[in-house]
Amino acid sequence: xxxxxxxxxxxxxxxxxxxxxxxxxxxxxxxxxxxxxxxxxxxxxxxxxxxxxxxxxxxxxxxxxxxxxxxxxxxxxxxxxxxxxxxxxxxxxxxxxxxxxxxxxxxxxxxxxxxxxxxxxxxxxxxxxxxxxxxxxxxxxxxxxxxxxxxxxxxxxxxxxxxxxxxxxxxxxxxxxxxxxxxxxxxxxxxxxxxxxxxxxxxxxxxxxxxxxxxxxxxxxxxxxxxxxxxxxxxxxxxxxxxxxxxxxxxxxxxxxxxxxxxxxxxxxxxxxxxxxxxxxxxxxxxxxxx
Amino acid sequence: xxxxxxxxxxxxxxxxxxxxxxxxxxxxxxxxxxxxxxxxxxxxxxxxxxxxxxxxxxxxxxxxxxxxxxxxxxxxxxxxxxxxxxxxxxxxxxxxxxxxxxxxxxxxxxxxxxxxxxxxxxxxxxxxxxxxxxxxxxxxxxxxxxxxxxxxxxxxxxxxxxxxxxxxxxxxxxxxxxxxxxxxxxxxxxxxxxxxxxxxxxxxxxxxxxxxxxxxxxxxxxxxxxxxxxxxxxxxxxxxxxxxxxxxxxxxxxxxxxxxxxxxxxxxxxxxxxxxxxxxxxxxxxxxxxxxxxxxxxxxxxxxxxxxxxxxxxxxxxxxxxxxxxxxxxxxxxxxxxxxxxxxxxxxxxxxxxxxxxxxxxxxxxxxxxxxxxxxxxxxxxxxxxxxxxxxxxxxxxxxxxxxxxxxxxxxxxxxxxxxxxxxx
Numbered sequence: 001x002x003x004x005x006x007x008x009x010x011x012x013x014x015x016x017x018x019x020x021x022x023x024x025x026x027x028x029x030x031x032x033x034x035x036x037x038x039x040x041x042x043x044x045x046x047x048x049x050x051x052x053x054x055x056x057x058x059x060x061x062x063x064x065x066x067x068x069x070x071x072x073x074x075x076x077x078x079x080x081x082x083x084x085x086x087x088x089x090x091x092x093x094x095x096x097x098x099x100x101x102x103x104x105x106x107x108x109x110x111x112x113x114x115x116x117x118x119x120x121x122x123x124x125x126x127x128x129x130x131x132x133x134x135x136x137x138x139x140x141x142x143x144x145x146x147x148x149x150x151x152x153x154x155x156x157x158x159x160x161x162x163x164x165x166x167x168x169x170x171x172x173x174x175x176x177x178x179x180x181x182x183x184x185x186x187x188x189x190x191x192x193x194x195x196x197x198x199x200x201x202x203x204x205x206x207x208x209x210x211x212x213x214x215x216x217x218x219x220x221x222x223x224x225x226x227x228x229x230x231x232x233x234x235x236x237x238x239x240x241x242x243x244x245x246x247x248x249x250x251x252x253x254x255x256x257x258x259x260x261x262x263x264x265x266x267x268x269x270x271x272x273x274x275x276x277x278x279x280x281x282x283x284x285x286x287x288x289x290x291x
Numbered sequence: 292x293x294x295x296x297x298x299x300x301x302x303x304x305x306x307x308x309x310x311x312x313x314x315x316x317x318x319x320x321x322x323x324x325x326x327x328x329x330x331x332x333x334x335x336x337x338x339x340x341x342x343x344x345x346x347x348x349x350x351x352x353x354x355x356x357x358x359x360x361x362x363x364x365x366x367x368x369x370x371x372x373x374x375x376x377x378x379x380x381x382x383x384x385x386x387x388x389x390x391x392x393x394x395x396x397x398x399x400x401x402x403x404x405x406x407x408x409x410x411x412x413x414x415x416x417x418x419x420x421x422x423x424x425x426x427x428x429x430x431x432x433x434x435x436x437x438x439x440x441x442x443x444x445x446x447x448x449x450x451x452x453x454x455x456x457x458x459x460x461x462x463x464x465x466x467x468x469x470x471x472x473x474x475x476x477x478x479x480x481x482x483x484x485x486x487x488x489x490x491x492x493x494x495x496x497x498x499x500x501x502x503x504x505x506x507x508x509x510x511x512x513x514x515x516x517x518x519x520x521x522x523x524x525x526x527x528x529x530x531x532x533x534x535x536x537x538x539x540x541x542x543x544x545x546x547x548x549x550x551x552x553x554x555x556x557x558x559x560x561x562x563x564x565x566x567x568x569x570x571x572x573x574x575x576x577x578x579x580x581x582x583x584x585x586x587x588x589x590x591x592x593x594x595x596x597x598x599x600x601x602x603x604x605x606x607x608x609x610x611x612x613x614x615x616x617x618x619x620x621x622x623x624x625x626x627x628x629x630x631x632x633x634x635x636x637x638x639x640x641x642x643x644x645x646x647x648x649x650x651x652x653x654x655x656x657x658x659x660x661x662x663x664x665x666x667x668x669x670x671x672x673x674x675x676x677x678x679x680x681x682x683x684x685x686x687x688x689x690x691x692x693x694x695x696x697x698x699x700x701x702x703x704x705x706x707x708x709x710x711x712x713x714x715x716x
Contacts, residue, residue, distance in 0.1 A: 025292060026318040026468035030436035034364050035393030045391035052383035053376060122374030126431060129339050129370070130363040130391045132356055290342040 042131060042140035050144055055113050060148075063106035064156050070099030071160030075167045084170030092171040093182035094253030096160040101246055103156075104190055107149050108214040111197030114145050116207040125291055134286045138202060142279070145198050150191035157183050178254065185268060186252040192271040193218075193245070199278040203285055218245045243270075292317055292470060293338060293439065297347030300333050300494075307333040308494040310347070315472045315489075317438070320465045322485030322502075323474040324583065326591045330494035331474040332370070335443050338472075339368055351439055363392035367432035368441040372424035372448070377417030381408055381427050384416060385434060392435050402430040421448030429457070439470040446480060458484045478583035482506075492587045509582030514555055516548045516562075517571035525567045532565040533558065547571065 035041075050056050074095050078087075115138075118124040131137050161183050165174065174182065197214045204210040225240035241247055242261025251267050262270065293315035300308040308330040315321045325331050336342040338349050340356030351359055351366055359365060375384050385399045403409045406426040411419070416427060425448055432440055442461070446454045461484050465471045475481050481488060481502075488505050490498040498505065516533075518526040530540045530548065538553035550558055555574060562569050 025316055028317070028438050028468040030364065030438075032364075032394065032398060032436050034361050036361065037363075037391070037393040041391055041393050045387045048383060048387040048390055049376075049379070052380065052387070053378040055378065117376060121376045122371050123376050125336070125339075125341055125370050126374050126388065127391065128341055129366070129368050130388050132340050132359065132362045288343075290336070 037131070039136055039140060042136050043144055045131075046137075046140045046144040050114060050148060053117075055117070056110060056148075059106045059110040059113070060152050063103045063110075063152065066103040066106065067096070067099040067153075067156040068159055070102065071096045071156075072163055074098060075160070075164045079167040079169075082170070087168055087170035088172070090168075090171045091174055091178055091182065091253045092164040092168040093161045093174055093178065094250065095164050095168070096157060096182070097186075097246075097249055097253065099160065100153075100157065100186065100190065101249060103153075104193055104218065104245075105215065107153070107190055107194035108197040108218070109211055110149070111145060111194035112201035112207055112210040112214065114141055114198050114201065116201035116205060116210050119205040120207055128291045134291075135283050138199075138279075138283060138286055141202075142195055142198060146191050146195050149194040150187055153190045154183065154187040157187050181252045181254070181265070185265065186249065189249065189252065189268055189271055192268070192275050196271070196275045196278055199275065199282040202282045203278070222246055292353075293349065293351050293472060294353075295334070295338070295347070295349040298334065298337060298344050298349055299346045300330070300337060300342060301345045306494055308337070308344075308491075311491065311494065311496055312347075313489050313496065313499050315470055316487070317470040318465060318468050319486035320461045320471045320473060320484055321487045321489060322481035323472060323489050323491070324476065324478060324481055325474075325491040325497075326476060326587050327593055329492050329587070331476075331491065332443055333494075334491070335368070335370060335441055335472075335474060338441060339366070339370070363388075363437070364394070364435045365437050366439045366441070367435050367437040368443075369425070369428040369432045369445055370441075370443050372421060372428045375416050375424070375427065378415055380413050381416050381419075381430075382412040384427065385430060388431055389434055394435055398434060398436075402433045405433060406430040422450060422453055425449055426453070429460075437469070440464055440472065442471075442473045444474060444476070446475070446477075454480070478580045482579045490583065490586060492589070492591075497586050505582070506579060509579065509586075512551075513575050514550045514553070514558055515543070515571060515573050515575055516550050516558060516569060517546070518548075519568055519570055520546060528565055529562055529567045532561050532567075536561050 078095060118127060127137055128134060161179075165171075193214075197210065200213055201207065201210040204213065221240040221244035225237045225244065228234075228237040228240070238260060248262060248267035248270070251262055251264070295314075296312050298308055298311040299306070311330075311334060323331055323334070333342060334349075337344050338351065338356065348355060354360070356362060356366070379387075382399060382403065385402065386396060388394075389396060389399050400409070400412075403412050406429050408423065408426050408430065411423065416424065419427065425445060429442070429445060432442065445457050445461075449457060458480075461471050461473060465486070473481070473484065485502055487501050488498065489496070500508070516529065518529055526546070526548065533540050533548075533550055533553060536553060536557070538558070539551045541549045541551075543549050553561075555572060559569070559572060562572075
């Protein structure tokens with residue numbers, strides 16, 4: 001166990017024991033001290049859950065392999081093929097986006113599995129019996145998953161970024177804000193995408209369904225935009241291009257697939273807003289539905 | 292103390308639990324009995340706040356589960372043995388629950404020892420047998436050392452040793468002053484474990500009494516009396532003589548009579564006085580299993596039928612005998628009627644509709660026919676089954692005694708109109 005046990009206040013006598021003392025029936029009082037549980041307990045429980053299944057190791061392992069492997073491969077290819085002139089003015093960090101786009105599928109899968117697999121196995125009933133505060137469980141899952149996803153993404157992205165900068169000598173040296181956006185910012189974005197998947201998993205309560213929805217969300221706008229040839233659909237097509245997730249990812253490297261649409265840190269705020277709405281929906285459904 | 296008041300749960304137009312009110316007291320094992328699909332698990336889920344009741348409420352120590360302070364330390368539950376992530380080891384599964392409930396981690400190893408899983412604690416639960424899964428579920432229920440324990444079908448899949456262990460565990464837990472609520476569809480198991488019985492069928496309460504009361508109410512002694520098959524009028528004669536003497540006489544399927552309320556010597560004297568020869572006069576006791584079957588026979592949702600293979604068999608060559616059906620196929624739709632001296636409480640639910648489970652009542656009386664039932668009298672004009680060819684299995688059309696009480700006596704304990712909406716499905 002890697003998380004410390006929270007301290008146990010012995011003084012707090014739960015009021016149900018006082019109630020039971022007055023009843024005419026025999027009662028049983030456990031010798032184990034009673035602790036008033038809080039979010040910290042739920043977080044340590046969720047940490048135990050997420051680290052003790054193989055699917056976590058598999059999805060994160062594949063994620064790291066994709067991001068780092070493809071990132072390094074592309075950096076090596078580009079440095080071997082491209083001339084220094086053609087790279088002039090390019091942000092060297094931007095070559096990490098391809099691996100990250102593929103790797104996001106793994107984060108999406110892990111996010112969905114964190115919630116939906118409990119419904120698939122029936123474990124959710126055990127969890128909700130142990131913690132009747134359903135919002136607390138979802139919050140703990142979100143926090144633990146977000147922390148794990150962000151840490152793993154940030155480490156992988158940083159590694160690729162360092163390799164890109166050192167290998168691609170012809171490209172410009174990224175500024176401080178470019179470093180921040182290209183590593184910290186995009187890691188937050190990927191982790192938020194995973195968190196959205198977790199919430200969709202909680203809403204849909206079915207692993208395959210939720211994963212399909214999330215992958216469609218990532219890929220469908222771009223694919224749909226490709227087939228919108230009619231002039232009357234031009235504005236829709238442009239919006240789909242601008243706000244598709246691959247396009248938003250590339251905004252973090254300051255060159256978008258198009259010239260309109262979100263810029264700067266906009267994609268992060270969009271993701272944050274969507275995730276907040278999804279969290280509210282997931283909590284309200286969790287409270288009202290039968291487990 | 293678990294207290295349910297008017298608990299009702301509907302899923303769409305299907306009513307799973309209807310107007311259920313009961314109390315589960317500490318210091319005793321309370322059995323929760325009912326056929327498959329009678330609403331036991333739904334009730335358990337509502338107690339645990341997992342499902343919201345459509346109406347009514349259920350409280351533990353006066354609080355709804357969601358508002359219970361330190362719920363996991365006060366209530367432990369085994370709902371479904373397979374409700375664990377198969378990829379997680381038994382110890383990690385329990386550890387995550389312990390952390391969620393603020394229980395020290397060393398308690399996990401304790402309960403693993405209590406249920407005998409310490410050797411497979413590090414194994415993934417995917418490979419567990421059903422019995423090991425049940426043990427893991429029981430370990431999760433015991434984790435918080437709670438005051439209230441709920442077990443849904445805890446002995447499913449356990450070997451005989453495991454069943455004995457669970458039985459003793461329940462009793463020991465109750466003896467410590469805890470509330471133990473155990474659901475089962477096995478009367479025989481509950482008869483050995485429970486102190487108190489709550490029986491439901493089709494989501495409605497059928498019985499709520501201590502096991503002692505249940506036994507005395509349902510397994511009363513009776514005498515089986517058989518008159519010569521060749522002389523049906525002797526049976527008529529004896530029936531009226533016994534009824535006059537204050538006994539209650541009910542016919543059995545094979546032509547024997549089930550007599551209650553009279554001692555064996557008295558029956559013999561009456562038979563002697565009325566000049567009736569007896570082929571059999573024997574003392575019997577109805578089993579609890581039988582009493583339970585009788586109580587729930589109207590409330591069984593899933594009833595098997597004989598495997599006819601109709602239309603699939605080759606036409607028989609002329610002169611060939613059709614194969615004899617194997618006895619025991621299909622579920623009997625008939626159980627012996629209740630002993631009538633507790634006439635105030637007929638357990639069999641009235642069946643105003645022609646459900647397939649309708650017991651083909653004999654010409655004399657029906658289950659639940661109490662003292663004022665005119666059909667219980669030996670009607671001389673009643674068509675007498677030819678004795679040479681007894682037709683006990685032939686379903687008596689329209690079961691005259693079963694239907695009228697439901698219509699003419701609206702004050703029957705199980706209100707017939709309440710069961711109607713359910714049967715629309």
